[in-house]
Amino acid sequence: MDSDYTLEQTPATRRRNKVREAILAAAERMFAKEGESGLSIRRLAEEIDYSPSAIYKYFGSKEELLEELKDSFFERLLDQVDRVSAANMNFHDRARACVTTYVSTATARPHHYAAAFSSIPTREELAARRQLSWDDFIATPKGQAFKILVDLVEEGQALGVFDPALEPIKSAKSIWASSHGLALLMIHMPILPDVQPCPTQTDGDFVAYHADIVMRGLAVPADPPHKNGTR
Amino acid sequence: MDSDYTLEQTPATRRRNKVREAILAAAERMFAKEGESGLSIRRLAEEIDYSPSAIYKYFGSKEELLEELKDSFFERLLDQVDRVSAANMNFHDRARACVTTYVSTATARPHHYAAAFSSIPTREELAARRQLSWDDFIATPKGQAFKILVDLVEEGQALGVFDPALEPIKSAKSIWASSHGLALLMIHMPILPDVQPCPTQTDGDFVAYHADIVMRGLAVPADPPHKNGTR
DNA sequence: TATTTTAGTGAACACTGTTCACTTTTCGAA
DNA sequence: TTCGAAAAGTGAACAGTGTTCACTAAAATA
Numbered sequence: 078m079d080s081d082y083t084l085e086q087t088p089a090t091r092r093r094n095k096v097r098e099a100i101l102a103a104a105e106r107m108f109a110k111e112g113e114s115g116l117s118i119r120r121l122a123e124e125i126d127y128s129p130s131a132i133y134k135y136f137g138s139k140e141e142l143l144e145e146l147k148d149s150f151f152e153r154l155l156d157q158v159d160r161v162s163a164a165n166m167n168f169h170d171r172a173r174a175c176v177t178t179y180v181s182t183a184t185a186r187p188h189h190y191a192a193a194f195s196s197i198p199t200r201e202e203l204a205a206r207r208q209l210s211w212d213d214f215i216a217t218p219k220g221q222a223f224k225i226l227v228d229l230v231e232e233g234q235a236l237g238v239f240d241p242a243l244e245p246i247k248s249a250k251s252i253w254a255s256s257h258g259l260a261l262l263m264i265h266m267p268i269l270p271d272v273q274p275c276p277t278q279t280d281g282d283f284v285a286y287h288a289d290i291v292m293r294g295l296a297v298p299a300d301p302p303h304k305n306g307t308r
Numbered sequence: 309m310d311s312d313y314t315l316e317q318t319p320a321t322r323r324r325n326k327v328r329e330a331i332l333a334a335a336e337r338m339f340a341k342e343g344e345s346g347l348s349i350r351r352l353a354e355e356i357d358y359s360p361s362a363i364y365k366y367f368g369s370k371e372e373l374l375e376e377l378k379d380s381f382f383e384r385l386l387d388q389v390d391r392v393s394a395a396n397m398n399f400h401d402r403a404r405a406c407v408t409t410y411v412s413t414a415t416a417r418p419h420h421y422a423a424a425f426s427s428i429p430t431r432e433e434l435a436a437r438r439q440l441s442w443d444d445f446i447a448t449p450k451g452q453a454f455k456i457l458v459d460l461v462e463e464g465q466a467l468g469v470f471d472p473a474l475e476p477i478k479s480a481k482s483i484w485a486s487s488h489g490l491a492l493l494m495i496h497m498p499i500l501p502d503v504q505p506c507p508t509q510t511d512g513d514f515v516a517y518h519a520d521i522v523m524r525g526l527a528v529p530a531d532p533p534h535k536n537g538t539r
Numbered sequence: 540t541a542t543t544t545t546a547g548t549g550a551a552c553a554c555t556g557t558t559c560a561c562t563t564t565t566c567g568a569a
Numbered sequence: 570t571t572c573g574a575a576a577a578g579t580g581a582a583c584a585g586t587g588t589t590c591a592c593t594a595a596a597a598t599a
Binding site for chain 2: 554555556557558559565566
């Protein structure tokens, strides 16, 4: 136990943190380039001139290490979107910017983003997670990202831009799904944008295009929902 | 080489196909339950009472085997959506059903769907894929799925339901992104639907809700795009 | 200075996908 | 039917993985 404030690090802990950071930096580099399969503990150890078992003095397992990479990435992502959501723009541009920022930050580090949503919970894990309350969820990074969207929808409704009949939480989930989907489609199927006959279109443009369509989906409808269009 | 029609299988090839199917069936079972990490060649061999090396007489590699599982899943998925897209319903319901069918088929086999979009192409692979033409793309299963959406958008525009100013290909990509995103969000973050204060909402309901919002995004807009909503 | 805690290592374990020389079985033609 | 070739299947081995653990060397503490 440290006797006084632990804020001032002893040389020992400073050295230790330095090694830890070196491990993380090398892991980050390898992971960004080759993804989870390209990051092996042994190659990582070789990269930083340590023995493989040394890494286990800093991280409990490879999964823990990866978790840290993913988490810090998602926090960067959250930070970017948070900043944009508080920017000084008119509502439409701001809302669109939230989506485009999210997608472009995600696609800038494809392996990180894909890995951040890679785990498929089992039945038991699912049951366990059901326990956590709304407040607990909102405290997690992903919960905070979600809250940004909920607030955005509510603001849009207050401004009369979004349909007041929509439920903010559901709408936020819809926006997230649409953004998430575009990001992953661009990551895993980057052919799509280029197959179109008019190759003047770039990736970034389509992201904005998609964002606008998403916004339009929440807008005040033209008239009572169509019931025509029968075959 | 076979002298006559190869349609009538010899006992040898029939036996061979039987073993091949047995391998695929066991692999399918293991993969559906535990995903890619839970499917090992050795455990698979044990499951069907063969030696690990025997499997390599039927599949060039584990990746090839997985490819076959993923492909056949995606073809089932495509088939489902294709059937729905040709069903006898009014346009709105049919379009919505395409999305909901896609999502629920995807989430019914989470590991399959996630794996079908798991590969992240490298620079070189990307350059290679850029070569393939629109016609080549449309011939692939994913291209066919995409084409269903393009046709759907064009039909909606012809019916006056969708905004004629939208480009069908871009709109189709937008729909796919939104559907893809919801499917993966439900697979990887199944907490989301349940955190809402009103727990009467079930998963399936939200899929339809989301599908409706997606449709609204393509609908004829209420009036010339809003320019208000300034902060 | 003596002792205890920490940092780091090398060898081992239990896995993995994959290959290859080898045996056994099956099949088609002489 | 017999003989040779092709196919089916195997066991051992290789190279790789994550992880553990007894062990040494160094640093921090008393």
